[in-house]
Amino acid sequence: MSETDVPRGPERKVGTPSPTPSAVDTETAETEPRKTSALMGDAQSFDPEDPVAAKSAERIVALLFVLAFLAGCGFLAGYVGIEVGKANIPAGADPIVAAFRSNLVLGGTLAIALLALGTGSIIWVRQITPDIEIEEERHEMQSAPEDRKAFQREFSEGAAVSQLTKRPLLRRTMLLATAPLALAPLFLLRDLGPLPGTSLRHTAWRKGLRAVTFGGNRPLRPSDLATPGSMITVIPEGYDDQPTELAKAGVILIKFADGELDIPTKYNGGIKVGSQSWTVDNIVAYSKICTHVGCPVALYEQTTHHILCPCHQSTFDAAHGANVVFGPAARPLPQLPLTTDADGYLVAASDFTQPVGPSFWERG
Numbered sequence: 001m002s003e004t005d006v007p008r009g010p011e012r013k014v015g016t017p018s019p020t021p022s023a024v025d026t027e028t029a030e031t032e033p034r035k036t037s038a039l040m041g042d043a044q045s046f047d048p049e050d051p052v053a054a055k056s057a058e059r060i061v062a063l064l065f066v067l068a069f070l071a072g073c074g075f076l077a078g079y080v081g082i083e084v085g086k087a088n089i090p091a092g093a094d095p096i097v098a099a100f101r102s103n104l105v106l107g108g109t110l111a112i113a114l115l116a117l118g119t120g121s122i123i124w125v126r127q128i129t130p131d132i133e134i135e136e137e138r139h140e141m142q143s144a145p146e147d148r149k150a151f152q153r154e155f156s157e158g159a160a161v162s163q164l165t166k167r168p169l170l171r172r173t174m175l176l177a178t179a180p181l182a183l184a185p186l187f188l189l190r191d192l193g194p195l196p197g198t199s200l201r202h203t204a205w206r207k208g209l210r211a212v213t214f215g216g217n218r219p220l221r222p223s224d225l226a227t228p229g230s231m232i233t234v235i236p237e238g239y240d241d242q243p244t245e246l247a248k249a250g251v252i253l254i255k256f257a258d259g260e261l262d263i264p265t266k267y268n269g270g271i272k273v274g275s276q277s278w279t280v281d282n283i284v285a286y287s288k289i290c291t292h293v294g295c296p297v298a299l300y301e302q303t304t305h306h307i308l309c310p311c312h313q314s315t316f317d318a319a320h321g322a323n324v325v326f327g328p329a330a331r332p333l334p335q336l337p338l339t340t341d342a343d344g345y346l347v348a349a350s351d352f353t354q355p356v357g358p359s360f361w362e363r364g
Contacts, residue, residue: 046160048130057127058167064120065173071113072180078105079187117177124170128163201355203236203249205336205348210237211251211285219345220253222281228257229302233288236348248356250288251336252307253346254300254318258282263321263335273354274321278337280346285336286322287356290314292329294357307333330359 048054082102143151164171210219211234219237231254239245261282266274278284286307290297295311305319314327322333334356337349 046130046157046163047166048128048163054128054163057123058170061120061124061128062169062173064116064123065170065177068113068116068120068177069173069180071109071116072177072184075106075109075113076180076183076187078102078109079191082106113177113181117181120174120177124163128167128170130161132161200248200357203351203356204239204242204245205236205249205251205351207348207350208341209348210341211235211253211338211346211348212237212240214240214250221344222283222340222346225253225255225283228255228260228282230255231300233298234285234346248289250296251285252288252297252300253283253285254305254307256282256284256305256319260305260319262319266321268354271353274332274335275337278335278349280338280340283338283346284318285338285348286316286318286333287336287352289333289357290329291324291331291333291357291359292327297333 082105083098159165212219214233214235217237217240220232220234225232231252234251234253235246236249239249261276261279261284263274263276263279263284265272265276286297288296288298290309290311292309292312292314295309297307297309297314297316299308299310300306300318301308305317306325307316307318307322309315309327309329312328314329315325316322316329316333317325321335324330324332334352334354336352339347339349341347
């Protein structure tokens with residue numbers, strides 16, 4: 001068989017596979033008989049039956065891919081340009097309206113991009129690609145050299161069947177349509193914000209900062225927790241409108257009767273992390289953030305002095321330094337040093353001396 005009898009694919013275009021049916025079989029073309037194509041059988045043409053309808057479908061698909069590109073660009077522009085959140089929206093603007101506008105633009109443009117891309121792909125397959133049934137026998141896992149050559153040949157033929165090599169308009173508009181979607185993860189990752197660094201090791205508490213009730217912002221004196229067994233959630237004064245800080249700084253105050261509280265002085269890496277001297281009138285302060293995965297520990301059992309995390313049932317002994325007595329938590333709840341100011345209000349003697357929340361922050 002002469003070299004001219006070997007079927008050749010069209011000239012390579014940008015974004016298409018390089019091998020053609022003849023390129024993979026050049027060495028054996030003169031000595032081996034031509035094998036029947038698994039895709040086309042004895043057929044020699046990969047063109048659709050109705051070239052006029054295929055050309056019309058090609059224009060429709062290209063238009064849909066361009067629409068997908070424009071919608072993708074709109075998604076990226078909307079994500080960057082429409083700000084939400086109190087710190088980003090203009091003064092006097094309604095944050096709910098801003099969030100609605102952002103969701104409408106992002107959801108609409110992404111839906112149009114995906115719908116246009118998917119519709120164009122379906123039209124491509126149904127109207128331009130020939131309708132071919134493929135049957136293939138099962139063979140051993142290890143492929144023989146001739147099988148690998150056959151795969152290369154059939155891969156090239158498949159590229160020709162898809163019309164990818166013959167219709168550069170489709171190829172280029174498809175690549176154009178997917179470009180904004182490929183860039184979208186970069187925008188999403190950027191919005192995660194800067195790396196936390198060491199900020200998770202510290203909270204808003206500092207020496208002399210008053211403990212105020214959560215929701216009421218009322219400072220407390222020791223006499224406000226006169227009944228043993230009382231528990232209340234407090235936050236640092238002045239941070240009620242800073243949710244990022246409150247996520248780390250929530251504290252529970254628990255009042256004990258005389259003789260019930262027994263917190264030995266503990267050290268971790270030479271740093272003092274717990275002590276009875278950090279209490280005021282048998283009132284102890286612990287972080288409200290569970291050291292397992294960060295759920296709020298808000299259940300307190302007076303008879304056993306146990307603090308329970310409702311998420312995974314980690315249990316801490318409040319009378320003995322919030323040591324773990326049950327559950328998956330790896331370490332005690334951090335203790336906040338307490339004292340009183342000149343007016344007799346409960347204040348922090350310092351920040352927590354160890355990281356609050358899940359243990360992996362401490363190990364990071």
